[in-house]
Amino acid sequence: MKHICIQYTVHPDVDLDELKCEIAGFVAGIGAQDPNHRYISFQRTEDPRQFIHIGTFGGEALPSFQEEPFFKRFTTYLRERCAAGPEVSELDRVASTSVDQ
Numbered sequence: 001m002k003h004i005c006i007q008y009t010v011h012p013d014v015d016l017d018e019l020k021c022e023i024a025g026f027v028a029g030i031g032a033q034d035p036n037h038r039y040i041s042f043q044r045t046e047d048p049r050q051f052i053h054i055g056t057f058g059g060e061a062l063p064s065f066q067e068e069p070f071f072k073r074f075t076t077y078l079r080e081r082c083a084a085g086p087e088v089s090e091l092d093r094v095a096s097t098s099v100d101q
Helices: 016-033 061-065 069-079
Strands: 002-010 038-043 050-057 082-091
Touching (some): 016 061, 069 082
Antiparallel strands (some): 002 082
16 A cells, blocks of 8 residues: 655635635545545645645556546646645555554
8 A cells, every 4th residue: 555645735815615626526536546545635724725635545556647637637726726835745654543554
């Protein structure tokens, strides 16, 4: 399994409701690729312009995502609206309540 974290901050003039709709479409695209992928998006309470996405993927899913239309659409959309990031980090699992590995 591969675990990733994506963090970014959007510009003050970005419509957050529109962004959340775009995020929902992106997450749906990931789920459509393989129902075993786990992906969740968070918005920081203390700064609603900051977002964090956490994903868990099996096999070599990540390189194939980058070629998918849903992925290209969202990353293009997001890059135009980011004030900082997106920063992508690979994560190593330490502990979890989930039985998924």
